[in-house]
Amino acid sequence: MAEYVSFESGVDAGGNELPIVALGSLASSQREAIIKKYNLQTQNGAWNDLQSLLNALKEVEQTIGEMNLFLIGKSVVDGTAFPPMEGLRNALESIDVAYHMNHRKNGEIMFNPNTGQMTEGIGHYKLVKFDEAKREAVMVCHTPYPSKFEEGLVLQIVRKFKPQDSIRTRVSLDETKETRRKGGDTCTFNISW
Numbered sequence: 001m002a003e004y005v006s007f008e009s010g011v012d013a014g015g016n017e018l019p020i021v022a023l024g025s026l027a028s029s030q031r032e033a034i035i036k037k038y039n040l041q042t043q044n045g046a047w048n049d050l051q052s053l054l055n056a057l058k059e060v061e062q063t064i065g066e067m068n069l070f071l072i073g074k075s076v077v078d079g080t081a082f083p084p085m086e087g088l089r090n091a092l093e094s095i096d097v098a099y100h101m102n103h104r105k106n107g108e109i110m111f112n113p114n115t116g117q118m119t120e121g122i123g124h125y126k127l128v129k130f131d132e133a134k135r136e137a138v139m140v141c142h143t144p145y146p147s148k149f150e151e152g153l154v155l156q157i158v159r160k161f162k163p164q165d166s167i168r169t170r171v172s173l174d175e176t177k178e179t180r181r182k183g184g185d186t187c188t189f190n191i192s193w
Contacts, residue, residue, distance in 0.1 A: 003146045003180045004058045006051040008121040010106045014047035016080050020056060020072060034059050047104065054144055066148050073152025077160065083113070088193065091161035092137060095125040095154070099143070135166065137191040147173055147180060147187040154189055162193040169193045
């Protein structure tokens, strides 16, 4: 599955501030034109059609630059509803729950905190390795979002929840594995702190 293609129709993203707004004054005229072109709602609590949002993110990459996707991904952590998290491992494992909490399918939020039930249709963030002693982890992302966006999101989680004595964080796309940029279904990120 390529980047920027929603897995299913009838899916919305939001319930929080539109991530593109996080670009702030950076390229504000281009940003505003993209928001208007894709008819995106920017206010807190708004929901937007996922495919329209993905189209807007693709245009951000093409017109403003890929690094802006990274910045948008980082900003999602501060402007999005997350479940309670304690420690880095729990925070990384919670990304998938937060991802589903901030998407809805046919008008229903895709994670029910009362039952723990998760609705399928947008993919997953899966922590497949966590080694506290070596301070490294591996996250596999199977979503329609661009990998640079995901890299920023995962890095910001690591920075917020890493141990206090950790001075360096790193999140990098593992190019030796399949990537959505190259038509794969997933992207794998190597994480260190």
